[in-house]
Amino acid sequence: MMTQVELKFRKMFGDDVPVADEFTLLPRYYDELMQGVPYSTWVHYIVDLLNRIDDAFKFQRVLELACGTGTVALEFAQRGHQVVGVDISPGMIQIACKKARKLGLSSRAKFYIQDIAELDLPEEEPFDLAVCLFDSLNYITDPNRLVKVFARTYSHLRFGGYFVFDLNSEYALRENLFDQDNLDADESKTTLYYYWRSHYYENKRLCRVDMWFAVKDEKGNFLRFKEIHWQRAYSIDEVRRMAETAGWDWVKVLDAYTYRPPAATSERWYFVLRRPKVMASQISP
Numbered sequence: 001m002m003t004q005v006e007l008k009f010r011k012m013f014g015d016d017v018p019v020a021d022e023f024t025l026l027p028r029y030y031d032e033l034m035q036g037v038p039y040s041t042w043v044h045y046i047v048d049l050l051n052r053i054d055d056a057f058k059f060q061r062v063l064e065l066a067c068g069t070g071t072v073a074l075e076f077a078q079r080g081h082q083v084v085g086v087d088i089s090p091g092m093i094q095i096a097c098k099k100a101r102k103l104g105l106s107s108r109a110k111f112y113i114q115d116i117a118e119l120d121l122p123e124e125e126p127f128d129l130a131v132c133l134f135d136s137l138n139y140i141t142d143p144n145r146l147v148k149v150f151a152r153t154y155s156h157l158r159f160g161g162y163f164v165f166d167l168n169s170e171y172a173l174r175e176n177l178f179d180q181d182n183l184d185a186d187e188s189k190t191t192l193y194y195y196w197r198s199h200y201y202e203n204k205r206l207c208r209v210d211m212w213f214a215v216k217d218e219k220g221n222f223l224r225f226k227e228i229h230w231q232r233a234y235s236i237d238e239v240r241r242m243a244e245t246a247g248w249d250w251v252k253v254l255d256a257y258t259y260r261p262p263a264a265t266s267e268r269w270y271f272v273l274r275r276p277k278v279m280a281s282q283i284s285p
């Protein structure tokens, strides 16, 4: 028997919804969808984490990889940092630039459209800190390309600089923690409906998320579309091997937003890497 939500889903979406590529139609609605995400708490957590790890570490230039609409980058800019955000989605970057202009932060925040596995920024100075949040690295589903992300990020950071990123755990992908919808939302309060269902392919360690969206316009008509997203599960050991292959010092991995080590049921992990303070050739034998 169909549940109330499934019935509502059938009524709202039918069988024939146009499918768009990942992050092509979504950017326009991204910030509305992410309204409840505590981005500034995340920035506070990162700053506190770095301070606990290395209280002598001072940073000015911040690189945000897969920055989406730039909320985290702009939070750093508001705190006085010089920031650069990079994302593969032109729609995301367009919105990030618009937000920077609106906040009067364009002189402190620059955004580029690039694939982070091929990162090559026309920036003269290296960065002190790189961040990549909200499971963006799970979107790099080819492990060889993830190694490239580590290598390209490494070459954009100064010696002694840090790279902080998160990843969804395999537990989160296997337990279908992506399954969410708001079809029960109060119709007087929302014009944006979503219905997401995921499937984890254990043998490939890939999670497919079918994301349906329906946006109501002023006339009460709905724009309906669907995006199919893919995320890959990586183990902590794999990440460590990849990062060390690219030259990073392994500093820490934590259960996200805590200072505890990961547990079997951690949904998200936070990783901290450091670019060694000196070049290998400078270490005396």
Ligand SMILES: C[S@@+](CC[C@H](N)C(=O)[O-])C[C@H]1O[C@@H](n2cnc3c(N)ncnc32)[C@H](O)[C@@H]1O
Pocket (backbone or CB within 6 Å): 023, 065, 066, 067, 068, 069, 071, 072, 086, 087, 088, 089, 092, 114, 115, 116, 117, 132, 133, 134, 135, 136, 139, 140
């Ligand atoms: C879940 S969103 C997170 C966005 C942002 N970090 C945030 O916290 O809201 C994932 C982002 O990764 C970006 N992305 C995926 N693959 C990428 C790649 N190869 N290079 C750059 N950006 C990528 C997408 O365009 C999208 O903006």
